[in-house]
Amino acid sequence: MSKIDGGPPDYKKLLPPIITENYGQWKYHEIPRAGVLKHVSEKGYALYSVRVGSPRLVSIDYIRDICALADSYCDGYLRFTSRNNVEFLVSDEAKVEPLIKELEAKGYPIGGVGNALSNIVHTQGWVHCHTPATDASGIVKAVMDDLYEYFGRTDLPAKLKVAMACCLNMCGAVHCSDVAILGVHRTPPRVDHEKIRKGTEIPTLVAACPTGAIRPDPKNKSVVVNEERCMYCGNCYTMSPAMEILDAKNDGIAILVGGKVSNARTAPSFSRLVIPFLPNNPPRWPEVTAAVRHIVETWLNNARKGERVGEWIERIGWERFFSLTEIPFTDKHIDDFIFSRETFRTTAAFKY
Amino acid sequence: MSKIDGGPPDYKKLLPPIITENYGQWKYHEIPRAGVLKHVSEKGYALYSVRVGSPRLVSIDYIRDICALADSYCDGYLRFTSRNNVEFLVSDEAKVEPLIKELEAKGYPIGGVGNALSNIVHTQGWVHCHTPATDASGIVKAVMDDLYEYFGRTDLPAKLKVAMACCLNMCGAVHCSDVAILGVHRTPPRVDHEKIRKGTEIPTLVAACPTGAIRPDPKNKSVVVNEERCMYCGNCYTMSPAMEILDAKNDGIAILVGGKVSNARTAPSFSRLVIPFLPNNPPRWPEVTAAVRHIVETWLNNARKGERVGEWIERIGWERFFSLTEIPFTDKHIDDFIFSRETFRTTAAFKY
Amino acid sequence: MPDKKTPKLDELEHGPWPSFVTEIKKAAIRNESAKDLLNLLERSYDDKRGHWKHGGIVGVRGYGGGVIGRYTDLPEEYPHVAEFHTMRINAPSAWFYKTETLRTLCDIWEKHGSGLTNVHGSTGDLIFLGMKTEELQKTYDELSDAGFDLGGSGSCLRSPSCCVGPARCESACYDTLALCYDLTNSYQDELHRPMWPYKFKFKMSGCANDCVAAIARADCSIIGTWRDSIQVDQDQVKAYAESGLDIQGMVCDKCPTRALKYDHEKKELHVIAEDCSRCMHCINVMPKAVRPGKEKGATILLGGKSTIVQSAFLSWVIVPFMKMEPPYTEFKEMVARIWDWWDENGKTRERLGELIYRLGMTKFLREVGLPPVPQMVFRPRANPYVFWPQDEIVK
């Protein structure tokens, strides 16, 4: 039998020699062109990282292909970023241009560096998960096609981090992204009493509901859902397959904006709901791509240099964001969950 | 039988002629000297208001005395401010100086106008209420004696609004004051089971506890208090005399700072706890007067012109407030109630 | 003068600030209750605790409130404060008085009570501090005959109060005194006969300076504002500049929305109208040069209250702009709907703000019929927990 708990491969054995040599001794970096980072070390070494956008859901053919490129230009070393981009680590400056040429020829998008749109962090969607309200990869493809130009630029007001999650579990940093695309259910779970009786632990299920919408129904050895209270988080479904939450007619997408994670200038902050619902319209989700583009362009046209989406909105005020974008404001935008109070405008000073 | 629901006296009959004449037509105001406002109307009239600090708890002799002054200098008109100061309304400029002289001679403090310390809004304390953790009038007197100089000045960084409440009911705007002095209990209520049985509605009493510390005790036809959960708010005592909360050995004072109400520049904001406990030390509460003076002086010495206490602290950061004042920071400063989350520092950026 | 010694309280007669002890002593010369109050208070200063029992219910005919019953727990030792109730007298708008009005009050009070008062209580009533049960009705009858009425106490509307407003302030954007008087008279029943889940307070300020601290303390705050742009008088700007005011530093740099541009050369101040949030700051610093706009009215905010039980709440915006002119029909119709909703949904001792927080703004707005606007919130919700009503989903 094979051993267990061997742990991951030792990273030290996977670093290119230039990194081993200059580990912890990087001095500064520059962005010589879109998609490329140049890191210079105290010792004078220069490492070029060429960043390439990937669909993340890739075949082994893709991996073998980038490995071949890494062999040709990077002595067999490469890495992936925290946003699922590929980084070719070039220690020989002379190889940078040829690599870029080959990448371009093969249709690999180069970009995502500096004040650019980077790859969309995303999740499984209809490809693999059991709770999605939408697909993930499809929307990401549609949005990245649409916003493609901004991936290869470096002159946006600031970095633009878009994330996508296919349900409220939010497997990613959707809740803290400049623009977040989120799959949402809009109808209460339909209880399959048969399934409940077959093995759901009712007290745990009841306790799982954040709004207390689920009541035990001892007569039926099942539960009932108070539909007035349910806000479709799907947590009950995670607990029990009997709580069927998918609803093709009503599932769709919400857009949240203005979150960030870095501590630079301002504290990390949550994305906030601006479009409560857009329909699922595969394969290209035109309503979603249009909405995202509209928000991004309003930001591009109005933000000052250096302002992340949320920093821009906080400066002008959310009331102005809604008037500038002409996105209708509804009662759905107003928080009514646990921490709602902090969102209420407790001042008579505001804009129109 | 006398009529009911007559309503309050008609204010229109109580306004001095100069106000009736210029009602709604005031153009601007100046502060010709500490404690005096000069309001000029569109029509060119000038009204002088001379503000005098009152202990608020006053005898009819006091009222008759200020009435006599108002007769001599103000044609029989005066008013009180929202902070319980007296305002003599002088329409004849020539009478301003003589009024001031007489007030000074009689020991009436003139001030509270502009960037000054104004009167301390306060409550009943041991004079009349049933739940106080301290006296109100006595502390106010002690603190105003101590800070007296700032009442008659106009050169503080900004207005200084101090409030005092004798228990957590906070009968005043203690929760939104530059400096708040608050009577606090520190021990759980002692249940008088006899009294409970004599007429307390147990379910209402149980529901009154914000932390769920009170459990019915059907065997005893009474209740029990889970002392681990009680934070001494006294709400149960308000509901039932059986929940004895006064505790001479442990009642005392907390100091909160940095609140404001005006919407000028920054939104209204809560005062925040900086000293969880100071002992009751009548008649002069030296620990309280020293603490308040220390905070006020730290503000005076460090704030920029135009900064209210809270605006100053928010600029420098609360961590700096604690280091500047050398007030020890303890776990008691950290919120653990309903809206605690918004107070946690969700960023790696801070000062020491 | 009191017969017992009061060394601790005597200590509080020293110092420059006027002394409430001296006031009690003045009253004690002619009144036994005041004398016993002084003695009892000295006892509290010794014991470090109050000596009043849990309030009892006393009152006057036709009223469910207006009186706070109070009895000492040491009636044998201090018999003249065995009963020591207070009466709340609804003060005139913005606390304007003629001396004769105040003297009338003093005369009544001299006859029936301790001679001690609070001018005023924190809610804004004039308080007669300390009388026996048997004096309550008599005092009320005389007050009523003289044109006064009781303020609120208990689970009712509390006495509304307002800032000095147009009576003496250039910033007033509506007539606070008139509205206060009108509401008080319109809601006499609500004010005098407690019938709600808990107390309800109105406070009115003529502008965003909020000189009655409404936003912190009132279930409904009515704050004067304007809909158009501030008005700038450039001559006066020049005058301020010449007088040495640092307009850039003290005005523009502190404008929260950076809506003000100062032209150092021309000594002119310009506002980007759509950026101004009407915070009052520039007007406060340069009252001669900057004034509110011309289209005036008020912002309505709901939910303010102090700490007990669910934490303190500041009032939040519910109507960004409403004209505030008699007969205030729009406002009163809205208030009626709000009260109905609160009455129907509120638990005992649940203030309006807590109720809205518990049930959600969405439900509140829908059921009370108020249109959602972004001015109601600092920012939209961060969670995706949106409720979808039946009629908005596909069946």
Added chain:
Amino acid sequence: MPDKKTPKLDELEHGPWPSFVTEIKKAAIRNESAKDLLNLLERSYDDKRGHWKHGGIVGVRGYGGGVIGRYTDLPEEYPHVAEFHTMRINAPSAWFYKTETLRTLCDIWEKHGSGLTNVHGSTGDLIFLGMKTEELQKTYDELSDAGFDLGGSGSCLRSPSCCVGPARCESACYDTLALCYDLTNSYQDELHRPMWPYKFKFKMSGCANDCVAAIARADCSIIGTWRDSIQVDQDQVKAYAESGLDIQGMVCDKCPTRALKYDHEKKELHVIAEDCSRCMHCINVMPKAVRPGKEKGATILLGGKSTIVQSAFLSWVIVPFMKMEPPYTEFKEMVARIWDWWDENGKTRERLGELIYRLGMTKFLREVGLPPVPQMVFRPRANPYVFWPQDEIVK
């Protein structure tokens, strides 16, 4: 190539961004599961709903997690995805690979599964997307032999992840890769055998830019920082100035604490060290001229997570500064105490942040033995609801 038509998905092969559909099609050439995935996905695009059943429990010997069981609800029509589990493979620190490592993985995966992957999953694992139950153990065995191991799933420690840090970044304040590797190896049991109330995530960033988004997503965020002052190289400041950078506007005016003063004449940048909050902004804009201080370590924050159930939480400061050097004893001892406390007090599916919120920071700090410091909060409590322990009151 798939036999069925997939017109909707085909549409997603157009456009400049690389297409996941093309990737699935590539795999489908050699693999029936990939082919069925494509067909099933087209079906989802038609039906506008997923076609996967609620996850089932499958796994490999010795492990309680690392595999997500997955079955389609249409097994008759799409038999090759009747079982279509994923396996999470713990990635190397900061996702550095040699091509040979990746090729080994490809070879194993070609043999045992769909040939589809996620590089990487949101937690940072390399994901093998889609295999049959019978292949699980075989796949694992080969992976293990080749030097790989599973990542976490279920109520366990999830695979820790870290930013590129000192490997390629001038801002790294501690060795994120080393710590990530050390913690992963130290906590193999916690990672592979779920035994807690819920999941627990560590993420490590070398500085406050937080390039692994730890503060948003990790129960424990370890963010590099320094204790002394930033270091400024005035020659480089001059160079930036001469290159046309608006130092006043883009650096000083955006410094959140206004700790930077730029001397236009001398082209010098000065920091008021005690005002700097170490936010990284000036370093980000002028990496050649400004660097972190010399006394380096990390800030520890706790409680981050996404929305389900009690709302999303951002991690908050729990230790302002800790040296981060092997063997990380101080850190690990603290973690042990925190886990014990969580394990003892947490309800099922209660993340650490929610638990601390529910029971209170005070209780947490006291029981875990961490000293309260003002850095833990943006501001102190606004309510006066302080709990006083027995030993601090007078008996």
